[in-house]
Structure formats: structure tokens, C-alpha cells
Amino acid sequence: SSSSSSSTSSSVCVQAKVPEDCIKVNPNCQWCAQEDFSGQRCNIQPILEEQGCSDLQIIESSVAMDAANEANRFDHQSASVSVTSLCRDVVINIRQARIRVGGNVNINFRIREPMVYPVDFYYLMDVSYSMLDDLKSVQTLAQQLVATLQELTQGGTGSVKLGFGKFVDKVQSPMTQMTPYKLQHPYGSSTDAPFLFRNVIDLTSDVDKFEQVLSKQNVSGNLDPPEGALDAMLQVVKCKELIGWRGDALRLLMVATESAFHFAGDGSGYLAGISRANDGRCHTGGDGIYVGAEEQDYPTVNQVVRAVEENSITPIFAIGKTYADMYKVGVLYHPEDVFRGSTWGILKKDSSNVVDLVRRAYLDITGKQEIVTSNPDDSVLCPWYHVTRPGGAMEQLSVDGTLVGGLESGSKVYYNMSLYANRGACAGATSCPVGDVIVKTRQYDDKLTIATSVVSAFGCAATVIVNSPSCSGNGNFSCGICRCLPAWGGSSCSIPVEGKIGCLPLDGGAKCSGRGKCLNNRCQCDPGYRHGKSKIFGDFCECDECPVRAGLVCSGNGRAVTGTGCSCDCVCDAGWEGSDCACASNTTTCMGLGGEICSGFGQCVCGACVCDVTSGYSGPTCSDCVQNCPSCAAFKDCIQCTMHQSGALADSCVTSCNDEVIEVEDIDEASGEVLCAALDKIDNCKFYYSYKPSGSGMVFKAEVEKRCKPEYSLLIILWCILLFLLIGLILLCCWRCCVYVIDKEESKNYK
Numbered sequence: 001s002s003s004s005s006s007s008t009s010s011s012v013c014v015q016a017k018v019p020e021d022c023i024k025v026n027p028n029c030q031w032c033a034q035e036d037f038s039g040q041r042c043n044i045q046p047i048l049e050e051q052g053c054s055d056l057q058i059i060e061s062s063v064a065m066d067a068a069n070e071a072n073r074f075d076h077q078s079a080s081v082s083v084t085s086l087c088r089d090v091v092i093n094i095r096q097a098r099i100r101v102g103g104n105v106n107i108n109f110r111i112r113e114p115m116v117y118p119v120d121f122y123y124l125m126d127v128s129y130s131m132l133d134d135l136k137s138v139q140t141l142a143q144q145l146v147a148t149l150q151e152l153t154q155g156g157t158g159s160v161k162l163g164f165g166k167f168v169d170k171v172q173s174p175m176t177q178m179t180p181y182k183l184q185h186p187y188g189s190s191t192d193a194p195f196l197f198r199n200v201i202d203l204t205s206d207v208d209k210f211e212q213v214l215s216k217q218n219v220s221g222n223l224d225p226p227e228g229a230l231d232a233m234l235q236v237v238k239c240k241e242l243i244g245w246r247g248d249a250l251r252l253l254m255v256a257t258e259s260a261f262h263f264a265g266d267g268s269g270y271l272a273g274i275s276r277a278n279d280g281r282c283h284t285g286g287d288g289i290y291v292g293a294e295e296q297d298y299p300t301v302n303q304v305v306r307a308v309e310e311n312s313i314t315p316i317f318a319i320g321k322t323y324a325d326m327y328k329v330g331v332l333y334h335p336e337d338v339f340r341g342s343t344w345g346i347l348k349k350d351s352s353n354v355v356d357l358v359r360r361a362y363l364d365i366t367g368k369q370e371i372v373t374s375n376p377d378d379s380v381l382c383p384w385y386h387v388t389r390p391g392g393a394m395e396q397l398s399v400d401g402t403l404v405g406g407l408e409s410g411s412k413v414y415y416n417m418s419l420y421a422n423r424g425a426c427a428g429a430t431s432c433p434v435g436d437v438i439v440k441t442r443q444y445d446d447k448l449t450i451a452t453s454v455v456s457a458f459g460c461a462a463t464v465i466v467n468s469p470s471c472s473g474n475g476n477f478s479c480g481i482c483r484c485l486p487a488w489g490g491s492s493c494s495i496p497v498e499g500k501i502g503c504l505p506l507d508g509g510a511k512c513s514g515r516g517k518c519l520n521n522r523c524q525c526d527p528g529y530r531h532g533k534s535k536i537f538g539d540f541c542e543c544d545e546c547p548v549r550a551g552l553v554c555s556g557n558g559r560a561v562t563g564t565g566c567s568c569d570c571v572c573d574a575g576w577e578g579s580d581c582a583c584a585s586n587t588t589t590c591m592g593l594g595g596e597i598c599s600g601f602g603q604c605v606c607g608a609c610v611c612d613v614t615s616g617y618s619g620p621t622c623s624d625c626v627q628n629c630p631s632c633a634a635f636k637d638c639i640q641c642t643m644h645q646s647g648a649l650a651d652s653c654v655t656s657c658n659d660e661v662i663e664v665e666d667i668d669e670a671s672g673e674v675l676c677a678a679l680d681k682i683d684n685c686k687f688y689y690s691y692k693p694s695g696s697g698m699v700f701k702a703e704v705e706k707r708c709k710p711e712y713s714l715l716i717i718l719w720c721i722l723l724f725l726l727i728g729l730i731l732l733c734c735w736r737c738c739v740y741v742i743d744k745e746e747s748k749n750y751k
Contacts (some may be wrong), residue, residue, distance in 0.1 A: 011148040016042040017524045018517060019458050019479045024423050027103035027529070033460040033480040036469060041480065055480065057458035061103045061421075063450075064096045068582040097437070099381075099421040101456040106418050109448055111369055113411045117153040118249040119359065120203050121145070121358070122163040124236055126229065126257035128172065129187045129221040129629045134256065138354050142211045144355050152362050152442075154409070162210050163203040163243060167232035167289075169222040169262070170196050172274070172294045177223045186221030194220050195233040197356060199288035203244035231278070233315070235290055237307045239282040247445050250366070251313040254358065256347060258320025264624075265674070267297035268631035275631040278303065300624060305339055307373065312445050316361040317344035326432040341370055341442045343652060361681050368412055370403045370442040376435030378426040388414040421454045423529075430457035481519075489521040503540065516541040532579035538566065546570050547580035578606065579665065592621030600694035617693070630691060630698065632676035639678075639689045643702045646682055661689075661700045673701070680706060 013029035016022040022031050022042035032053035039051040048056055097105050127135060142162065150159040169175045176194045177186065185191050201213050236243055236253060267274030278299040284290050308315055317339075324346050325743050343364050344647055345357040362566045373383050388394045389404055389588075390411050404413050419437065426432040433453045440447040460479040468477035475484040475493035484493035503511045503518035512523040525541040528534045534545040543566035549555040554570035556576035558581035561571050574579035583606035590609050592599030602611035607620050638657035640647035649656050667675060667693040673690040680687060685708035692699045 001423050010044050013042045013044060014040040018481070018519055019057070019461060020456075021517075021524070021527070023100065023456060023458060024102050026082075027061070027100055030059070031458050031479060031510055033057050033458070035477075035480050037480060038301075039473055039592075055460075057460050057479070059100045059455055061097075061099045061105045063098075063105050063107060077367075088102050095160060095563045097419060097450045097452045099419060099452065099454050101425050101454055102423045104418050104420040105452065105489070106416055108414065108416050109439075110412055110414050112405050112413075113367070113369070113409055114197070115154075115410050116159065116161045117366060117409070118246070119153050119362075120161050120163070120244075120249040120252075121149060121245055122165065122203065122236060122243060122253050124170070124229075124232055124253060124255050126227050126259060127166040127192075127219045128168050128216070128218050128227060128259065129191065130258060131256075132219045133349060134258075134347070135217060135219055138256075139211075139215050139217070141354055142207055142214060143359065146207050146705055148355050148363070152359065152366075158205045158561070160201040161205050161244070161246070161249070162201070163199075163484065164201040164210065164214055164217075165197065165199045165232065165236055166217065167197045167228050168194055168220045169224070169226075169228045170231075170267070170274075170294050172267075173223075175222055175224055175228075175262070182221075187219070190218060192218045192220045192394050194222055195290070196293040197235050197284065197290040199239070199284055200241060202242065203246070205324065208415045211566075218618055224258040226262045226266070227257055228293075228298065229255055229257055229259075230245050230263055230301065230304050231293065231298050232278065232290075234278070234304050234307055235282060235284045237304070237311050237313055238280065239284045239387055241313065242282070242284055242286070245311070245313070250443055251311070252316055252358075252362070253308070253313050254316040254318055254354075256318040256354070258322060258347065262298045264298050264300040264303075265629075267635070268467070268674075270631075272632075273633050275629075275633060277626075277629055280307065297629075302619075302624065307558050308339060309442065312440070312443055314365055315339050315342040315363075316357070317342065318347040318357050319344060320349075321346050326416045341365065362611070365443065367407045368403060369404045369407065371415070371502075372435075372440055372442050374438040374440075375451070376437065380432075381452065382420040382422065384418045384420070386416040388417075401540045419450070419579070426456035430461055431455045483519065484521055486521070509540065509542075513538075513541045515544075533568075542566065544568055549580050549582055555580050555582040556641065583607065590621060592623045596694060630674075630693065632674065632678070632691075635676070635689070635691055635700065636678045639700065639702050640680065640687065643689075643704070644680060644687060646680055647654065659698060659700055664701050665702050665704060667701060667703055683708065685709075 006550070012026045013022065016025045016029065019031045019033075019042075022029050025042070028044050029042050030045045030048060032039070032043070032048050032051075033055040034053050035546075037051075037053055037055075039053075043051075045056070045058060089335070096344050097107070099105055123138070125131065125135065125138065125673055146160055148164065154158050171183070171194050171464075172178075176182075178323065182194075184193050186194055200217060201210055204210060233255060235254065253479060273296045276295065276296045278296050280299060280303050283292050291371040322346075343354075343361040347357070371385065372438075375381055375383060384396075386394050386396050387404060389414065390407070394416070407413070417439065425434075431453055433451075435452065437450040438447050438451050439450075458479060463478060465477040467473050468475065468482070470477045470492065471482035471484065472488075472492050472494040474483040474488040477483075482491065482493050484490070487496060489495045503516075503521060503523045511518055512525070514526040516523045518524075523539060523541050525536040525538070528536050528547070529545065530548055531544070534548045536544045545567040546553050546560040547570065553560050554572070555576075558570045558572040558574040560568050562568055570579065570581050572578070572585075575584040577583050586607065587597050587604045589607050590604035592596050592601075592609070596606050598611065598619065599622045601615040601617040602609045609620060611618050611622040615622070616625060616629070618624050620625050637647050637649045638653070638659065639661065641649040641653035642657055642661050643663075645653070667688045667690050673692045675688070675690050677686050677688050679685075683706070685706035687703065689700060689702035689705045691701075
């Protein structure tokens with residue numbers, strides 16, 4: 001009941017003695033700043049009004065609509081707002097959400113499925129030589145593809161636009177054969193010169209033009225099996241204006257290939273010598289050519305995933321049977337590197353089933369609403385959703401990845417989003433702008449934008465009277481109370497304090513044990529949760545009770561042990577750790593490169609890696625290099641001079657190269673190690689080495705001996721020539737003898 005709830009809130013509020021604690025302890029707690037007020041200053045609004053408070057400080061969470069939605073007034077009491085619709089033709093913005101620290105606002109909105117689904121369909125095809133039959137088949141399918149999409153979208157002419165792009169790989173050894181003829185015609189005169197990506201046809205509704213241009217396309221070729229699919233995808237997604245993606249259309253990107261894909265690190269790990277990381281930008285010009293593809297490495301999978309999500313593009317993977325399992329795992333099962341909402345299918349050898357794959361993918365993608373939330377600061381805001389499906393009851397959904405399926409065109413789904421501001425937000429500030437919380441569906445660009453700020457202090461905190469007469473000149477006056485200077489106490493700072501100064505006992509120790517505030521030379525202890533305790537108490541906040549989680553002391557995974565004086569600590573059972581024994585100590589989920597915890601670039605905290613921000617590595621196991629990434633070329637000279645006393649640093653090796661190199665007979669590929677090879681120009685021999693990043697630096701291994709081509713002496717060559725001549729002479733003699741014998745026999749028969 002409301003009376004029971006008010007009573008509970010009031011009992012919590014009265015524990016706070018200063019306004020900065022009052023605003024955080026409970027969203028219903030308000031503050032009375034009246035100077036001569038005799039009641040509990042922190043309490044719920046009805047009680048403070050009943051007690052006659054004349055200076056009532058009230059902070060409530062609220063949401064303000066923009067002018068276009070002024071008719072949808074919001075209820076200040078419940079801090080909620082109703083938005084009429086969020087559909088493809090309407091972009092609705094919330095001007096501002098003002099959330100009290102520890103409180104929340106509720107935003108109701110509706111998303112309507114479009115009546116007609118216009119589609120932008122871009123076909124990105126691998127045109128390496130092995131896809132020759134596939135290209136010939138696709139060149140005949142344009143009309144059938146458009147007819148199928150128009151049928152599915154229930155739209156007429158113009159509802160479907162088609163685009164076409166092709167990719168192979170970087171024109172760089174060893175990805176591509178670099179001989180002059182191969183750089184013009186990799187597999188005969190009918191093949192095009194190698195390239196990484198070309199935008200052949202912008203999105204167009206002119207099917208005849210699409211067919212005409214497509215019919216003139218040829219295959220090309222490269223050298224190694226993987227292709228540059230990820231790099232090509234990133235260009236198609238980032239070059240929005242060039243490709244012609246429409247803002248009101250369902251954007252589908254079909255990637256057709258029968259090979260694996262290159263990813264970040266292959267540009268340097270494959271000895272291509274590309275040390276610059278992919279910048280994730282559009283580098284394709286108006287002529288459709290990807291400029292500077294060989295000047296930067298391949299993108300990471302995460303880069304491409306973020307790009308397709310930010311641009312509301314849904315990938316469809318049409319994969320050859322050989323690599324289907326690799327794409328299946330990468331697309332569907334890896335939560336960190338997944339193209340969420342995408343589909344995949346197995347491509348026939350001649351791509352004759354492309355239309356069927358498009359039909360199946362379209363039916364799988366449409367009729368769904370998946371909410372994606374962009375949160376500017378997870379440590380401050382926590383969004384949560386409830387949804388009401390067509391004809392159903394309200395149900396609770398997860399923080400993100402909210403998925404509602406089985407919808408028909410025109411279906412309306414109602415959502416309620418609660419935005420919570422954590423208690424620890426805006427520490428030391430009266431308020432702070434958090435940024436824009438953006439809510440959108442995965443498939444469309446329309447979004448709901450909420451400019452959010454958190455309020456963490458009452459308005460009276462802005463006014464402070466220093467050495468106020470109300471505080472006998474011995475303290476500062478703000479929000480109706482005095483903050484006494486050291487050695488003074490009492491409500492008006494008029495009582496000299498003996499035996500302690502500024503909440504410090506005479507025998508020393510931290511002020512309020514570091515776990516409270518000194519108010520009028522008396523300690524006001526912090527709430528227990530701030531220090532991992534259930535409760536903190538005592539004259540100097542020196543006492544505490546062990547933490548309780550889910551009603552269990554030490555989370556039920558340990559035992560409470562009384563320490564020095566009146567403190568309590570949890571002694572965790574085996575397999576558990578943390579101040580409240582709530583974290584499993586198993587570090588299996590944190591194992592990264594080379595079996596190291598968090599790859600040596602972070603710490604495993606409660607089963608998850610917290611990466612060192614200065615290491616340049618991120619990701620679930622801190623194994624993804626995002627800044628100042630190493631390459632084989634960077635270490636070549638030092639390895640060469642250290643192991644073989646040659647190369648550019650041979651004369652300054654001692655001063656220039658200080659890293660220890662582990663000598664091995666043979667380099668074996670190990671987890672997390674990058675294998676490298678380089679040529680010593682003095683003797684034309686190759687030397688092999690490897691490096692592996694770790695938290696303490698790089699770990700280098702190098703083979704003791706170089707690998708040289710075998711040398712053949714002139715004497716051995718001469719002897720081989722003589723041997724072949726001798727064998728030839730013997731065979732000739734044998735043949736002549738046989739001819740002589742046969743001729744002699746025939747002569748006898750003739751006579």
C-alpha cells in the first residue's frame with residue numbers, strides 16, 4: 001500500500017543528516033532548508049509539509065518534450081512521458097531527461113511496423129577466379145531478384161533498389177601474385193586486374209541498367225585462399241552517400257563468397273609489411289575504386305560489426321559449403337563478434353539459389369523489432385524495458401537486444417523504458433550532463449534521442465555563507481545547517497570540542513576512519529554499500545557489519561569473522577573472492593593470448609577482464625590491439641642484429657636493442673604468437689622469429705640458424721653432367737647393337 005511505502009521511505013530518509021546523503025538515500029526523500037526547523041530535515045514531502053517546513057527543497061526526475069510533441073504532456077509525479085509513435089517516417093526527439101541520482105524516469109513509446117517495406121539490396125560478390133560460374137549465374141538473375149523482392153515488400157516500382165559491388169583482395173604480396181603479367185590478367189586475358197573492392201553499380205531502381213552493367217563484369221584473381229570480404233563490407237557500409245542507402249528503407253547487404261576472410265593483423269602477419277591499423281573510414285571514390293587499400297591493415301570483425309549496427313544495415317551471408325561452418329560460428333554463436341540480426345545460407349556452386357536465399361533471409365529478418373540502446377555512460381545510467389506485444393500483456397525484457405518477433409505489417413508494439421541513475425553518479429558535483437541516450441531498432445535509422453543529465457544536489461547547496469553569524473562565526477551555513485570549523489561543535493558551532501579535533505581522536509587515525517563525513521565535529525557515517533559493508537557505525541565510523549547480498553551474509557559463500565575492535569570481514573569459501581564473496585575466483589573466462597589471464601594486459605575481476613587503458617588492448621580477454629599495434633617489420637632489425645650480428649643496427653645493437661630473445665631450434669606456432677620471416681641481404685638467407693604481446697612487454701623467439709637455399713659446387717654439377725652423358729652414350733650403344741642384330745637376321749632371311 002502507499003501508506004506502507006511512505007512509512008518505509010520516511011524511516012530510510014531520517015537516517016541521512018546532510019543534504020548530500022539525503023538526495024541519494026531514496027528518491028522520495030526531500031530536504032528542509034529552513035534555518036530554525038526542529039524536525040528531521042531529510043524526510044518525505046508530506047511529512048515535511050505537515051511539520052510546517054517553509055523552505056522545502058524538492059528534486060524530482062522529469063522529462064521535457066520538444067515542441068513537435070508538446071501535446072504529449074508528461075506526468076511530473078511519475079516522471080514519465082508518452083510518445084505517440086516511432087516509425088519510419090517520424091523521428092521523435094526528447095529535449096531533456098533530468099534524473100535525480102538514485103531515481104529514474106519512465107518513457108513510453110510505440111513502434112509501428114511499416115505497411116510497405118521498401119528495400120535497398122546491395123549484392124557484394126567475391127569475383128576471384130573460382131567464382132566464375134557464380135558470376136555468370138548472377139548476371140541472369142536481376143529481373144527475378146527484383147520481382148521476388150517486390151512481391152515480398154508488397155511494393156510497386158521503385159520500392160526495390162539494387163546495387164552491385166565486387167571484391168577480391170589487397171594487391172600486395174603474398175595476397176596477390178605481383179608479377180607484371182599477373183597484375184594485368186591473373187588467370188588469362190579474360191580476367192580483370194586484381195583489386196580489393198569496387199562499387200560497380202550504385203543502388204538503383206533501373207533494372208535494365210543493372211543487368212546491362214552486370215553483364216560486362218569479369219572475374220579477377222588473387223594468390224592466397226582468404227579474401228578481403230570484411231574490408232569490402234566496411235567500404236559499402238561507410239560510403240553511404242556513394243552507395244545511395246535510403247533512410248526509409250530496409251537495408252540488406254548480401255555477401256557472396258566461397259572463401260574465408262582476412263581480418264586485422266593479416267596485413268602484417270602475412271609479411272605484407274602493412275603497419276597502419278584500419279581507420280574504419282570511407283576511401284572509395286566516385287569512380288567506385290577503393291583508394292589506398294594497401295596502405296592500411298584489414299579491419300577487425302568488431303569494426304565491421306559496429307559499422308553495420310550504426311548504419312542499420314543487415315548482412316546476409318551466402319557462403320560456399322567449404323567455409324559455411326566458419327561463417328556460421330562467427331555470425332551466430334560468438335556474442336562479442338556477432339553480426340546480430342544477420343542471416344546466412346549455403347551457396348550452390350553456381351550461385352543459382354541466390355534468389356531463394358534472399359527470400360528466406362527477408363522472411364527471417366522482417367516482422368521483428370529489435371531495440372538497440374546507445375548508452376553514453378554505463379556507470380551512470382541503466383536502461384530497462386517492458387513491452388506490450390499486440391494482443392498480449394506487459395512483460396519485462398533485457399537491458400539490450402530486446403527482440404519482439406512474429407509481427408505483421410502495421411503491427412503496433414508498446415514499450416516502456418526506465419532510465420535509472422546510479423547512486424554513485426556525479427560524485428562531487430551538483431549535476432552533470434551524461435549525454436544522449438539513443439533508442440532505435442536494429443533495421444532502421446529512426447531513433448528516439450534523450451538528452452540526459454543527472455542531478456545530485458538540492459538547489460540550496462549552491463548558496464554557502466562562509467563564517468556565518470548563524471554558525472557563531474565558526475562555520476559555514478548552507479541548506480539550513482552549519483558546517484563547523486575544527487574544534488567547534490553543536491548545531492550553531494558555539495560549543496568548543498574537547499578530546500578530538502575535526503572528528504579525529506587524540507590517539508590519531510583517519511578522520512571518521514575514512515568512512516564518513518565530519519559534521520559539526522561529529523561523524524556522520526557513510527551508507528554501508530559504499531565500502532562493501534552492510535552497515536557502518538560508531539563514534540568514528542570504526543565499526544561495521546559484514547555485507548549481505550540477497551539476504552545472505554557474505555553472499556552465502558563465506559563466513560563472517562570479527563576483526564580488530566568491532567569490524568567484520570568475510571572469509572570466502574574456496575572458489576569465491578571479493579569483499580562480499582560474490583565473485584567466483586575461476587579465471588577460465590579471462591584466459592587470453594598464450595593462456596595468460598587477460599592476455600597480460602588487464603586484471604580478471606569477478607570473471608571478466610578489466611583491460612589496462614594504457615596497454616592499447618581491449619576486448620573480452622584484452623587480446624584486441626586497438627592502438628600502437630606491433631608488426632613484424634618493427635622488430636626485424638633488432639632480431640637480425642641480436643641473433644646474426646648484421647643488418648641496419650649491427651653497429652648500435654647493444655644500445656638500440658635491449659629486449660631478450662629466446663633462442664630456439666625451430667619456431668613452432670603457438671597460441672598468441674605472431675610468426676615472422678625476413679631476408680638477410682648479405683647472404684640471401686631467411687631468418688625466422690616470432691613475437692607475443694604480454695603484460696610485461698613483448699616475448700621474442702628466434703631460430704638460431706638462418707634458412708639458406710642449398711649451394712651446389714661446380715664439381716658436383718660437372719660430375720652430374722658427365723654422368724648423364726655417359727648414360728646417354730650407353731643407351732645409344734645398346735640401341736645400335738639392337739639395330740645391328742635385327743638387320744643381320746633380316747639379311748639371312750632375305751638370302
